[in-house]
Amino acid sequence: MSGVQLGVSLPTSGPQASPELMLRVAQDAERAGLGSVWTNERLLRPTRPIAMGGPGGPVMDPPEGFACVYDPLEVLSYAAARTDRVALGTSVLDGLFHAPVVLARRLATLDRLSGGRLLAGVGQGWMAEEFEAAGVPMSRRGAGFEEHLRAMRAVWGPDPVRFDGRFHHVPECEIGPKPVRPGGPTLLLGAGAPASLGRAARLGAGLTLVVFDWVSLTGMIETYRAAAREAGTDAGPVVVQVNGAVTAAPLDERTPLTGSAEQVAEDLPRLDALGVAHVFWAMPEEPTEAVAAVAPLLAR
Secondary structure, eight states: OOSSEEEEEOOOBSTTOOHHHHHHHHHHHHHHTOSEEEEOOOOOOOSSOEETTSTTSOEEOOOGGGGOBOOHHHHHHHHHHTOSSSEEEEEEEEGGGSOHHHHHHHHHHHHHHTTSOEEEEEEOOOOHHHHHHHTOOGGGTTHHHHHHHHHHHHHHSSSSEEEEOSSOEEEEEOOOOOOSSTTOSEEEEEOOSHHHHHHHHHHTOEEEEEOSOHHHHHHHHHHHHHHHHHHTOOOOOEEEEEOSOEESSOOSSOOTTOEEHHHHHHHHHHHHHHTOOEEEEOOTTOTTTHHHHHGGGGGO
């Protein structure tokens, strides 16, 4: 059996999303013995083509599912109240769209309500229209994002809290609740570029990555761990997101961790070798089948 924890995305977007379906998938995942369930954040769907993934990405019509996406933290709070064990992850929250003191308190609250089950994946955001709607300049990415994360860490730390940065200031005060573990919940940064991998390493945060091919995945993890060694920090856990399905029939052409259960089982040792902590499948076309498709991998 593979050591990596297996999980699935909750069906939080698109016309099929409903509270009943999200709860069903979360509870099915826990009953099946999966390790985690995941949500993501999307504020809106532009009505014109956009550069997917940010500037320089392929220009295309945004997916229809962007038009209706349930808030990730409310969904996970709902799931937390009706489950007992399964970890609750975000991959990812767009941190810059929220004031750090507000987001830190919401995450700490969810962590408390779930008994410390939160895996807090946070990213910078990439869609210009979302930055405009949130009233945040895209120039805030990079150094501004790092400051945002440091401000959240300060809120999670011992009272009295105080933070003075370029963009954010928290006067000396008491802020609660605190997360279950000192220092905050498990923090994962959505990353890929060398600068963002280095940022995660400096902060002692883990990573949440989308897998496209084995070469790039291996390179990102190695770059991140080398940066952690250079910074003198402990590398955090690595989470891998698979934008594809575990299918009933084998696939002749497939990307990593997709295809039949037998094909995916052959891939899982590569994640163990890379020290990956969690892998989860985003299967928006088959939300009711995701748990049944992934669960057989627990025995392999």
